[in-house]
Amino acid sequence: MENKLRILLLAAVFATGAAFAQYPARPVRIVVTIPPGGAPDIAARVVGQKLAESFGQPVVVENRPGANGNTAAGEVARAPADGYTLILAADSLIAINPHLYARMPIDTLKDLTPVASLVANQFVLSVNPSLPVKSFQEFIEYARKSNPPLNYASGGNGSQHQLTMEMLKARAGINLVHVPYRGGAPATTATMAGEVAAMFAGTSTAPQIKAGRLRALAVSGTKRSTAFPELPTIAEFYPGFENSIWLGLFGPAGMPREVLEKLRTEIRKALELPEIREKLHAAGGLEPLVTTPEEFAALIRRDYDRFGKLIKDVGIKAD
Numbered sequence: 001m002e003n004k005l006r007i008l009l010l011a012a013v014f015a016t017g018a019a020f021a022q023y024p025a026r027p028v029r030i031v032v033t034i035p036p037g038g039a040p041d042i043a044a045r046v047v048g049q050k051l052a053e054s055f056g057q058p059v060v061v062e063n064r065p066g067a068n069g070n071t072a073a074g075e076v077a078r079a080p081a082d083g084y085t086l087i088l089a090a091d092s093l094i095a096i097n098p099h100l101y102a103r104m105p106i107d108t109l110k111d112l113t114p115v116a117s118l119v120a121n122q123f124v125l126s127v128n129p130s131l132p133v134k135s136f137q138e139f140i141e142y143a144r145k146s147n148p149p150l151n152y153a154s155g156g157n158g159s160q161h162q163l164t165m166e167m168l169k170a171r172a173g174i175n176l177v178h179v180p181y182r183g184g185a186p187a188t189t190a191t192m193a194g195e196v197a198a199m200f201a202g203t204s205t206a207p208q209i210k211a212g213r214l215r216a217l218a219v220s221g222t223k224r225s226t227a228f229p230e231l232p233t234i235a236e237f238y239p240g241f242e243n244s245i246w247l248g249l250f251g252p253a254g255m256p257r258e259v260l261e262k263l264r265t266e267i268r269k270a271l272e273l274p275e276i277r278e279k280l281h282a283a284g285g286l287e288p289l290v291t292t293p294e295e296f297a298a299l300i301r302r303d304y305d306r307f308g309k310l311i312k313d314v315g316i317k318a319d
Contacts, residue, residue, distance in 0.1 A: 023083055023259050027058040030249070031076055031087045033069035039204065042283040043119050043247055044088040050270040051263075068318075069093035074105030077112055081252040083259035086115065091246050092160060095303035099311040100158040100318040109304065115249040115260060116267045117296045119280055120289040122221030122244040123164050123200040124228065126214040131197055136218040136232060139198070143174040152176045153187035153199040158316050161187060163307060164200040164220055164243045166314050171238045188214070202245070203227045203285030220244065227285040246289055248296065264293065 028051070032044050041063060048059035064072040073093055079085035094108045106112065125136065133139040143150050154161035157180050169176055179196050181187040184204075191199045192213045200220065206227055209216045218234050219225045221244045234241045249267065270276050271288040280286040291299065310316075 021258055023262055024055050024057045026084065027060055028055070028083070029060050029062055029085050031072050031085070032061055032063050033065060033072045033087070033089065033093060034063065035065050036063055039119075039121065039202070039245075039284055039286060040088050040090060040247055043280065043286060046276060046279045046283070047118060047267065047270050050273070050276060051266055054266045054269070068097060068101075070097060070101065070105055073108065073112065076250070077106045077252055079252050081113070081254040081256075083251060083255055083263065086249055086251045087112070088118070089248060089250050091248075091300075091303055092158075094248075094250070094300060096158060096160075096163070096307045096311070098304070099308040100316065109300070111253050112250040113253055113255045113260070114293070114296050114300060115251055115255075116264050116293075117246060117248045117289040117291045117299070118267070118271070119286040120221075120244050120246045121202055121284065121286050122219050122225060123160070124203060124205065124209070124216045124225070124231070125168070125198065125218045125220070125234070126191065126201045126205065126209065126216050127198045128191055128194045128196070129212060129215045130194060131215070133217070134215075136234070136237065139217050140172050140174060140237075143176060143198075144172075149175040149177050150197040151179050151195075153190050153196040154178060154180050155184040155187050156180050156182060158311065158318055159184075160243070160245055161200045162316070163310055165198075166310060167241065167243060168234065171241055204283075206285065225285065226281065226287070246299065248289075248300075260293075 030044050030048055032041050034040050044061045048061055052059040072087060076085055076087040098104055098108055133142050152165050162178055181190055184202060187199050188201055188205055190196050192208060203225060205214060208214045216228060216231055219228060219231050220234055222242050224233055225231060268290055271290050277288055280288060
């Protein structure tokens, strides 16, 4: 009887392994936490289309905006951990929201499995063209002397726009007044209109910068932007300064190793294709972010810790 039970258990294990080895055998769903058209949505569709071609199965992108991504993350965390329900999450959802909201539907570090990093994007420090500064150094000096302090826009309390500017304020020793808007687009419009003096904008604002409606001064990444190679990095003036947005694919906790390996292999192949890189770059300067699972885990932990400290130090609360 004991031997028969052992044989049945082994058979079940082999059957489960074989099923996962055939992954995917049906459509895969990628949940995106914003409406269609934004960078996460575009990244999901560009990479998802290539995965569908490799898998021979549809990859369906489902837009589920609301609660800054928390609601969608909760739904995905409760889904079966079989690789058929995934979420394309920004760093803000994984590493910032837990420090902003008194109640979270999930523990983002425990209830989701990091599948793979996808893309990164850096910020551009931009000012209204009427501001009498032409360079990053001039902006810092002008802001330091301004009384009352200059206003700056962000996409909301706790947004990456705000956190990046707060990092710069601390590093440069300047005082700026935060004016939150409901999203990056309204913040950009306000800066162009002169309601505020400055903001950290995504590289998706390239058309406004090239048209002269915004003046770009510097970028926030570790290296110069391919979209704006003439702009210095802030790190050229303040060594070690860096803040970039990243997007990654996550699934429920406990995903099978075979499924993770299949997804990671195909995602890496997709991100290394020149045509995929071109499509991502055209979508607001997105850059493929290829990492090992260990590197991605370290990036998540680093940002979780540093944003938690910054939010506590500044006293930021969710809208």
